[in-house]
Amino acid sequence: MTEQSKYLPRPPKKSRRPAVKAEAIPSVVPTERPGPEGGKRAENRRTKANLLASAALRLMLERGIEAVTIDDIVVQAGVAKGSFYRYFDDKEALVRGILAPLEEPLHEAFTRCRRALADADRGPSLVAPYASFAAEIAHTIFELESVTRLYLQERRGANAGARRPIARLARFIDDSAETLAAFANARGLTRPGDSQVSAAVVVGAAEHLAYRALLGETQLRSPAVAVELIAIILDGVRLSE
Amino acid sequence: MTEQSKYLPRPPKKSRRPAVKAEAIPSVVPTERPGPEGGKRAENRRTKANLLASAALRLMLERGIEAVTIDDIVVQAGVAKGSFYRYFDDKEALVRGILAPLEEPLHEAFTRCRRALADADRGPSLVAPYASFAAEIAHTIFELESVTRLYLQERRGANAGARRPIARLARFIDDSAETLAAFANARGLTRPGDSQVSAAVVVGAAEHLAYRALLGETQLRSPAVAVELIAIILDGVRLSE
DNA sequence: AGAAAACATGACTGAACAGTCAAAGTATTT
DNA sequence: AAATACTTTGACTGTTCAGTCATGTTTTCT
Numbered sequence: 001m002t003e004q005s006k007y008l009p010r011p012p013k014k015s016r017r018p019a020v021k022a023e024a025i026p027s028v029v030p031t032e033r034p035g036p037e038g039g040k041r042a043e044n045r046r047t048k049a050n051l052l053a054s055a056a057l058r059l060m061l062e063r064g065i066e067a068v069t070i071d072d073i074v075v076q077a078g079v080a081k082g083s084f085y086r087y088f089d090d091k092e093a094l095v096r097g098i099l100a101p102l103e104e105p106l107h108e109a110f111t112r113c114r115r116a117l118a119d120a121d122r123g124p125s126l127v128a129p130y131a132s133f134a135a136e137i138a139h140t141i142f143e144l145e146s147v148t149r150l151y152l153q154e155r156r157g158a159n160a161g162a163r164r165p166i167a168r169l170a171r172f173i174d175d176s177a178e179t180l181a182a183f184a185n186a187r188g189l190t191r192p193g194d195s196q197v198s199a200a201v202v203v204g205a206a207e208h209l210a211y212r213a214l215l216g217e218t219q220l221r222s223p224a225v226a227v228e229l230i231a232i233i234l235d236g237v238r239l240s241e
Numbered sequence: 242m243t244e245q246s247k248y249l250p251r252p253p254k255k256s257r258r259p260a261v262k263a264e265a266i267p268s269v270v271p272t273e274r275p276g277p278e279g280g281k282r283a284e285n286r287r288t289k290a291n292l293l294a295s296a297a298l299r300l301m302l303e304r305g306i307e308a309v310t311i312d313d314i315v316v317q318a319g320v321a322k323g324s325f326y327r328y329f330d331d332k333e334a335l336v337r338g339i340l341a342p343l344e345e346p347l348h349e350a351f352t353r354c355r356r357a358l359a360d361a362d363r364g365p366s367l368v369a370p371y372a373s374f375a376a377e378i379a380h381t382i383f384e385l386e387s388v389t390r391l392y393l394q395e396r397r398g399a400n401a402g403a404r405r406p407i408a409r410l411a412r413f414i415d416d417s418a419e420t421l422a423a424f425a426n427a428r429g430l431t432r433p434g435d436s437q438v439s440a441a442v443v444v445g446a447a448e449h450l451a452y453r454a455l456l457g458e459t460q461l462r463s464p465a466v467a468v469e470l471i472a473i474i475l476d477g478v479r480l481s482e
Numbered sequence: 483a484g485a486a487a488a489c490a491t492g493a494c495t496g497a498a499c500a501g502t503c504a505a506a507g508t509a510t511t512t
Numbered sequence: 513a514a515a516t517a518c519t520t521t522g523a524c525t526g527t528t529c530a531g532t533c534a535t536g537t538t539t540t541c542t
Binding site: 280281282285310311312322323325326331332 | 498499501503508510
Binding site: 039085 | 528529530531532533538539540
C-alpha cells in the first residue's frame, strides 16, 4: 500500500510565482550575482556555493570525479537537489568552480615569469625568475591542498564530461613548462637537448612528488623535499665522480 | 500501443538444459578452461575473451575506464551482453585481465633486478642491473602500448571499482622504485638524500614522459628520448659550470 | 507595511545501466 | 547419430541517476 498523497506536490495555496521562464537564472558561475547588491542574499549565495563545492571536493577526492553523483553531493552538503542546479549547470561547471582558485594564481605566476625572463634579457641572474616561479607555485599548491590533489588525481585521462576543466589546466601546465624550458635552453641555462623532454621530466617529477606528498606520506611533506627535488632536477641523482 | 509479444521470451520447444545452477561457470579468468581439451572450443574462448578485452581497451582509452559501460563493450565487440558475463565477472575482472600481460613482465624484471643487485654485492659494475632493468621495462612498455597507456591514464585516483587493479599495479611500481632507489643509495651509487624522494622523481618523470609519448606526440617517440631521460635523471638539466 | 523577485525544496520523469535467465545454438563425447 | 556438456543470445528486471518544476520560503524593493 503506497501512500499516494505522500508523493503528491504539496497542496496549492497561492501561486506567487507563475511560470517564470528560465532566463533569470545565473548560468555558469555561482559568484555571478544575477541582480541585486552586497547584502544578505549575496552572503548566503557564497556560503551555499562553497558548501556545495567543498562537499563535492571531499567526495571526489575519496571516490574520483566520475563516481560522485549530484545526489551524493547534495546529501553531503545537506541541501535539496534543485538547489544544486541554481548554483551550477552541471558537474563540469562545478569542477570549473572548484578549480578556479587554483588556476588563477598559476596563470599569473606563469605570466609574471615569462615577462621577467623577457625583461632581464641578459642580466647576470636569469635564474631568479625561475626561482620565484617555483616559490609562487609551491605556495599556491600548499595553500590549496585539496584542489591541487584533485587536479593531480584526475590530471590524466579522457578530456570529457566533468574532467574537461582539469584536462584544460593540465594542458596549460604542460605548455607553460615547455615554454619556460625552451627559453632556458635557448639562453644556455640548461644542457642542450629537447626542451620538450626536459619539460615533461620536470612536470612529471614535480607532480608525482606533490601527489604523493599530498596523499599524506608525511616523510614527503617537509620543506627539505622541495629542496631535494630541485637539486635532483638541476644536478641529477648520480654521485659526482 | 506496445507490442507485448515482441518482448516475450521465444516460444519454448524443448528445455534441453533445465535449471543448471551457476556452479559450472568459469569465474574470474577467461583463459581458465572449465572442462575439456585443447580443441576448437578452447580456441573460441581465447578469441572471444581477446575480442572483448581489446574492444574494452579501445573504448577505455577513448573515454576513461568509468565512462565505459558493459553495453558499450559488447556492442563494440559485437557479442551479446550475456556473453560478457561468461568471460568476466564484472568490469574490474576485465581490467584485471587487460592488465595481466603488463604486470607479469614488470614483476619479473623487478625480481630479476633485485636478485642481480643482491648477488653482485660489490662487483665493479653495480650499475649493470639497473641498466638491464630499464631496458626490460622499456621493451615491455612499447610491446604493450595500449595497456601501458591505460595504466598511465588511470594510475592515480581512487582505489575503487574497476580501477582497483590499476591502483594495485601503481602501488607495486612505487614500492619497487623505492626499494631500488634505497639500494642504490645504500651502496653509494647516488648522492645522499631521501631515496623516497628520488624514487618518486624517477617514477614521475618516466611515467609522464611515457604517457606523453604514447599519447602520440611524435617528437617524443624516438629512442633518443629514453637516452635523454636517463641523462637528465643521472646528471640533471643544469649546464655544467 | 505590502509587493515583487530571488531562492529553496523534494517528488517526479525518462533514460541508462548492471546483471539475469530461459531458450536456442554449437562443440564434444559416447 | 544421438546424447551431453558447454556456449550464445537478447529481452527483461530493478536500480540509479541527471535534470525539472510546482509549491513554499526568504530577502529585497517600494
